[in-house]
Amino acid sequence: MTFDAAEPMPGMMLSPMITAISYDADRLVLSVHFQDWPSRDLPWNDAALAGLIGKMPGTAGLSLADVERAVGRLYPAMSDADLGKATDTLLLFLSQNDMLHWWFGTEEQPLCILDPQSRLFSPRFSLGPVPDGVVLSRFAFMRRDGDAVLLENPECHAVLRFTAAGRDLLPVAFAYSASGTAAEAVSSHQAFWHFLWCSGFLEPGATDTPSRQAWDFHDRVFHAGSRSFLGSAPIGMNCRFKDTIAPLLAQKPAMSTRKIDLLRTHDGEATPQSRPLSSVMETRHSVRKPGYFPLCLDDLGVFLWRTASVRGQRSGGGLELLERPMPAGGSIHELEFYIAVHRCDGLEPGLYHYHGGEHALYALPAKPPYVQAIVSRAASGMGQPDILPDCVIVMASRLLRLAWKYQAISYRLSLLHAGVAMETFYLVAEDMGLSPCAVGSGDSALFSLATGLPEDEETAIGEFVLNGRQLTGTAGAGSGTWQ
Structure with a gap:
């Protein structure tokens, strides 16, 4: 998907829990230091990509378009399709090591912040355009947390926190589908609808596996909320x-x-x-x-x-x-x-x-x-x-x-x-x-x-x-x- 820099788009930043990050070219490791978690050394053999990661800290980080362009400059011979997959692979690796949080909006004003609830979560932007007939996941739900409004989906292990500037996106999240009666509601926010699709909040409306059918909504929410997912809220004693x-x-x-x-x-x-x-x-x-x-x-x-x-x-x-x-x-x-x-x-x-x-x-x-x-x-x-x-x-x-x-x-x-x-x-x-x-x-x-x-x-x-x-x-x- 092509993004206009003037319009809201997906972006990412390093987890607020990260206090420092450095690359050791002699040992080929990326050293990541966390505030409350054990620090870890990750195998890494690309100094240029290490430099790119170093530009993601703070409340803004980088937009997805900026990351794709940066990866494209490092690998100019890569096709657009392969570039999208390479970017997904990089971001998935960072997500699996508790390093990334996501946002939708602009670097100056995020409209919502996407917090991963486990290492299993990472948006897959290589999924491509949103298919016709998708709907909000039957496991997704909205709730209040203090002054914030949250959209959660225990199936994809993520929480979407809307900022005050992003409250207008809530009706879009609860639109029935990308076609039919809800098409008008979605049309003006195609980028956000695509963000929800790639983040796992949407699902094809007519398909459901037998094993997934076995899970009732309340069972899935209870299971996710009372198990220890890395990166989630405090749990235990x-x-x-x-x-x-x-x-x-x-x-x-x-x-x-x-x-x-x-x-x-x-x-x-x-x-x-x-x-x-x-x-x-x-x-x-x-x-x-x-x-x-x-x-x-x-x-x-x-x-x-x-x-x-x-x-x-x-x-x-x-x-x-x-x-x-x-x-x-x-x-x-x-x-x-x-x-x-x-x-x-x-x-x-x-x-x-x-x-x-x-x-x-x-x-x-x-x-x-x-x-x-x-x-x-x-x-x-x-x-x-x-x-x-x-x-x-x-x-x-x-x-x-x-x-x-x-x-x-x-x-x-x-x-x-x-x-x-x-x-x-x-x-x-x-x-x-x-x-x-x-x-x-x-x-x-x-x-x-x-x-x-x-x-x-x-x-x-x-x-x-x-x-x-x-x-x-x-x-x-x-x-x-x-x-």
Whole structure:
């Protein structure tokens, strides 16, 4: 594509994280020094291209046209097609080494800044003109970040940050296609539409691979946002709220005055049903059908003691940490456990919060229709809407407990912890002869209505059904045995 120097066009600059760059002709390496990352030496055998890279720092850098012309002067015999590919190859190499950021506009006034979110990203300007019928990627979305407006696409690992001067480009980004009803909106900004195409924000409207179809929008955004992409925002342990927000208490205060003490097993004491771990793991399976016998309070108490009880508390890194039979990242244990009871010998139907430190249930003033809806939703999630389980364990995350220490991965960690809890529930239920089944879907809004807790304070992230013991044998209820 040919660019008019007077019109907005693509350009690039060295990453703001680069503090110095130099070329050592004796060693044939390009030395790049970063502000917060380890410096690195890159293999390099072209002093002229090293000089070109040295002209890219600052807020302006060089336009793509200037880079192409400079490469053309270095290799005058190269055809236009090969020149475009050579420029792409050079820029891709720099991108893969965290060296480039991009812009669209002019060197004096960028209209938007394109920040790579991983080494996988680099615009491919050799793609050529924009084909007919392209549309904005179904993974692209717009959001606000402070005073800035961002267009993101987790599939191409890039974030487009619009400057105040570039806000008029937003309608172009959301034009339906380069032809048809949106042609007029795009026609006056062909260069920007081409920039979006080469940067991966557009896609052919009629084609999609089977593997790409498997990704829902929210899954792709969540995956990209909670994995460690080089060059992206801080991720992992950084205690970013250390000086601004007090950490949550490790154990919540009692949520009511109606306390039900539970049976427990003593440390080191095996229950009569205990078998070798290998045997339990091999026979563990989901049991969707409620037990012949209702779940009983004593079994529920022993089950919770062996899985979710708090065995100790200590301090570390500014946080209160817990010890439980199941593991959790940083020993933070942000999960809370609620029991929605449909039938349980010794316990009235209703919603209960499990206090792990006291090993007790506290009855909550939840309206019966909400409790019934939680149980019914779990039954539907198991594919048997007309057969209600004995109880549903709702796992809720107090996300601030994790986010106080971990940035960008706290929700992912909570989901991992819910998975750990589910496996722990399965193994203990199998060992005790109870009937367990994890539920793949749930309704966080129902949990909020039932408990009165705001979603940003504590939200349901997983459900697990626990039923009573099954009747074994084939001679009928009178002569069968229960386990």
